[in-house]
Amino acid sequence: MSNKIKVGMLGIGNVGRGTYQALEMNHDKIAETTGLDIEIVKILNRRPQIDRGIDIPKDKYTADVDEILCDPEIDIVVELIGGIEPATEYMARALSNGKSVITANKAAIAANGKKLAALAQENHVLLRFEAAVAGGIPILTSLTTALLSNRFTGVHGILNGTTNYILTQMSEYGKSYEEALKDAQIKGFAEADPTADVEGFDAANKLSILISLIFGVDASPEVIPTHGITSVGINDIEFASDYGFRIKLLASAREKDGKVYGNVEPVLLPLSHPLASVSNEFNAVFVSGNAVDDLMFYGRGAGPLPTGSAVLGDIIGVARKIEKDSAYDIVPQLRYDSGLEFAGEGANKYYIRMMVPERTGILGKISTIFGEHGISVETVRQNSPYECSGETVADLIFIVFKVEKSELLSALEEVREAGVIKSIDSIMRVEE
């Protein structure tokens, strides 16, 4: 005889539909393997007149959130409306009312996870958010269960399917950024307003959550240096390919000497790195632990059913705790107590592309300025000259050895002020 677990769901958009559908598809299998009879009994639907493209009994819908948050029969509230508010307020109210909360909302967890986790603990209930990082990939559960014995030294993630799709189309089919973005929008991989994805903000929210789980450090998205992909040009992609690299938007963090360094930016990855072959809309997370060594998780980071699978996994996990009445002994996933400090980007190897006039002496001047800043050049290359605004110019490309980003930027400012170049068009980290 299965134990009934009643779930209230807020929102019936892409992930709401995917979660409902995944439960419909696999309800009997879940009951068979876990003994749990999970039912989504109420759904917040603010526009019940709209066809949601899924067959759901009308009496499950309510436009009044209190019918879910205050229903004593409901054990678990699943928040799938997105955005920071009112999602945070609804989750806080559900937790205060003694209900466990599951969400796919990285923006709300990155902004208010600390407050919500404390509220969950106070009320002896659970807060879970597997779907918030890398969609269908069970990275958070793995880090906090099977991999808990490890001390992690680093994490690198391709955490945004939209930008990975655009960069793949640029590298593999020679499309411009604009063409690749349009294509992503037509195929449903990019939103009409792609800002949060292409500027790296979405990946920064996810990295903030990973840093808390992996390193026990509070690094809010605002303090994580974040650069998107809008300035990546075809010239960069070609150079990367000629020199055995692929450009990926990476969300990375690593620990060294008591400090955690991290950022989100387009990076030149050697083709031999496992993340270099992660193409199109797929996501992947590469973690290094001191016992398990290197490990890569790969899969769909978005989409109704893959994300619904992660939400449903959390529902089953929480339902099992409720069934055993053991929610109170669960350690929160988010941690901020390791004593490590978040210290920004740290020293890295960099790629720099600048446009210069066709003139002698420029390379010497730039090398002198780099030398004065302690910057050593590993590779320099000048591409064939071309015409730009009636002038003959060329792309000058450097790879420089490890340097603090602030030092590099101050050297480049001096190069700019010396008036010997037209523009600095690209600065990217080179992953070793």
Ligand SMILES: NC(=O)c1ccc[n+]([C@@H]2O[C@H](COP(=O)([O-])OP(=O)(O)OC[C@H]3O[C@@H](n4cnc5c(N)ncnc54)[C@H](OP(=O)(O)O)[C@@H]3O)[C@@H](O)[C@H]2O)c1
């Ligand atoms: N899409 C993915 O593949 C994916 C993957 C991982 C995580 N996520 C996260 O999952 C969450 C949901 O994403 P989604 O793609 O499913 O979004 P979506 O398709 O826009 O669905 C959001 C749903 O919430 C409803 N809603 C929004 N604000 C509301 C409010 N104030 N009151 C009541 N209902 C409200 C919307 O109603 P209307 O339809 O009436 O506007 C819609 O039904 C987000 O946090 C997102 O970051 C999404």
